[in-house]
Amino acid sequence: MAETLFFNALREAIDEEMAKDPTVLVMGEDVGHYGGSYKVTKDLHKKYGDLRLLDTPIAENSFTGMAVGAAMTGLRPIIEGMNMGFLLLAFNQIANNAGMLRYTSGGNFKIPMVIRGPGGVGSRLGAEHSQRLEAYFQAVPGLKIVACSTPRNAKGLLKSAIRDNNPVLFFEHVLLYNLKETLPEGEYYLPLDKAEIVRKGKDVTILTYSRMRYHVLQALKTLEKDEVDPEVIDLISLKPLDFETIGESIRKTHRVIVVEECMRTGGIGAELTASINDRFFDELDAPVLRMSSQDIPTPYNGTLESLTIVQPQQIAEAVRHMVAAKV
C-alpha cells in the first residue's frame, strides 16, 4: 500500500471530518486558496468552498476569538497557526476564552475547537519561528495539548481532536511534514490522552515527544551494540500527561530521562519531573534527568542552533551513563 506523507495524513483527517460534519471548518491565514503554509489544506477549498476554508486577514487574536465565538454557538472550527509561534499574538483568546470560558461560564458554553499548526525548532528559521508554545500554554486550565509525531498518529489524533468537545492545542512539527508511512486502512481515531510506547525496554524510561522522538531513536541505534534496553515513550498528550503509561514504565525501569525540545525553564520536562517525583518517588533509583533545549532564543547560525537543542549523541551518552550507574 502506498505511503502517505505527514501533511497529507493531516489533510485526510480534516477532509474526512469535514465530509462527515458540516459544522467543521478551517480558519486561518492562507488556509484556503493557498492551501496552508505546509499544504495541509491544499485544494480543500475547491471541495468545501471559501466559508469552510476561511482565509482570514492577518489578525491572530481576532480570528482565534472568532473561532471561540463560532465554537460557543455550535460550530467546530479548526484554527491553523501558520506557524504556531504566531499564536503568541492570540495568547489572550487561547488562554482566557478558549481555555477558561467554559469554567467561568459555569458550564453554559462548550468550546469545541482545534488550534493546530507547525511548532518546534526548524532549520535555521530564527528565534521567532522556532518556538515551543506547548511550554507556555501548559499552565492554562481547560486546554488539552497534543503533539503528534508520525503520519499515522497525526491523522488519528487530529480526527479525535476535531471530534473532541474541548479546545485542543495540536502541535505538529515543522521538520516532520515530509515523513512517510503506510496508514491503516479505513477510518481510525486515536485517543488524545494516551502516550505511545515506541520501544519496549527495561533499563530506563525515555519520555519524549514530537521531533525529539526521532533524536531518541537515532541515539538508540548507536546503543544497540552496548546491549542497553531502554523503553521509549512518546508522550503524545502533553496535557493531561498519561501517568498511567508513564507510571507503569517507571515501575519497571526505575529510571527516567526526559528528552524535550522546549526550553528547560518551565518546560514540559519540568512539569513531568515534578509530577514524577510527586507520584513515583519511591520507584526511582536515580533523579529524573532532564534533557531540554537551552534557555536562549534559538539562534540563526546552524552550529549555534544545533547546540541549542538536544542532539542524539548526547542522548546516547546520557542513557549509557544512567544505565552504567545501575546497581
Place this chain on the structure above:
Amino acid sequence: MVQERAFPTFQTAPAQVTRAEGLMLYQDMVLGRFFEDKCAEMYYRGKMFGFVHLYNGQEAVSTGVIRAMRPGEDYVCSTYRDHVHALSCGVPAREVMAELFGKATGCSKGRGGSMHLFSEPHRLLGGFAFIGEGIPVATGAAFQSKYRREVMGDENADQVTAAFFGDGTTNNGQFFECLNMAALWKLPILFVVENNKWAIGMAHDRATSQPEIYKKASVFGMPGYEVDGMDVLAVRGIAQEAVARARAGEGPTLIECLTYRFRGHSLADPDELRSKAEKEAWLARDPIKKFSAYLTEQNLADQPELKAIEKTIQSVVEDAVQFAIDSPEPDPSELYKYIFAED
C-alpha cells in the same frame, strides 16, 4: 462657548413606540437602575466582592439595543460592565444577583462573578473582563449565523449579534480587526460603542486621535452612526435599522452611543478626575427621567402607572437579593466541575 461634543445635534430618527412597548422599555431601564443601586448597597455591606462595575446612567443603551433584538434568539456580547446587558437579555435578576453573591444558583454557577456573566439560554455570550476580547467572540457568533445560512442551508439562521464595548476599547486592535472582518464578510453584527467619555481615568479625548468614533466605520465601508445614548428611543431607532440591515444580510453597523456613567469606573474607583460640572450636566440628562417625561407627555402612560412599575421592579430586586442570600454556596466537591465539556 464651544459646544461639547457629547451634545451634538443628532441626525438619527427616534423609534416610534406603542404604549406596551413604551412600558416595556421603561420597565427594563428601571430594572437596570434599581438593580445596580442594590448592587452598590450589597457591595458596601460586604455581600459581593471583587471588582463591580455599575451601569447607572447608560440604561438607554442596553434597553435601546437589546430590546430591539429577538430575546433568546439573537446574541449579545458584553464587557465587564455586564449586569444590565444580562438583565435586558432576560437573564432573571435572581440569577444575576446570585452570581454576584458567588452562589451556586448564579447564572455562571458562582464561577464567574460580576465580570463573567453568561447565559446560554438567553444567548448572552459573556461577560468579558479584558478590553476588546469580546468583540472577536461576537464576530464569531455572527459568522456562525452566516455560515449556517450559506453553508448549511438553514433558512432560519438570521440571528443577529450585538457586541457592546466602551470608548477605551476603540483604540484596541481587536476593534479594528473585527470591523474589518465583519465588513469584509458582511456579518450580521452591531458594534455598539458606549462612549461614556472615560476609560477609568483616561479621558477619551486624551486617548484617541479621532474622538468621533462613529467615523471610524467609514474606512471599512461600514455605516457608522452617532446617537444620543441618553435617549432610549433614539438608540432603539438606530438599533432597529441596524438589526434589519444585519438580518437582511446587508452587513454590520457601528453605533456610537454618547452616554455617561453616573458612578465611578467601579465601586473601587475614587472617581477623582471627572469634574462636578461635567457630572451635573450629564445627570441632568438622566435617560430614565427623560423617558418618563416622554411617556407622560405623549399620553402613553401616567405617573401613577410608572410609579407602579417602579414598585414592582423594586420588589423584583428585593426578591433577587433574598434569593441570593438563601441560595447555597457552590459545592466544594465540585471545584473541578466545568473545566471540560464532559464535567
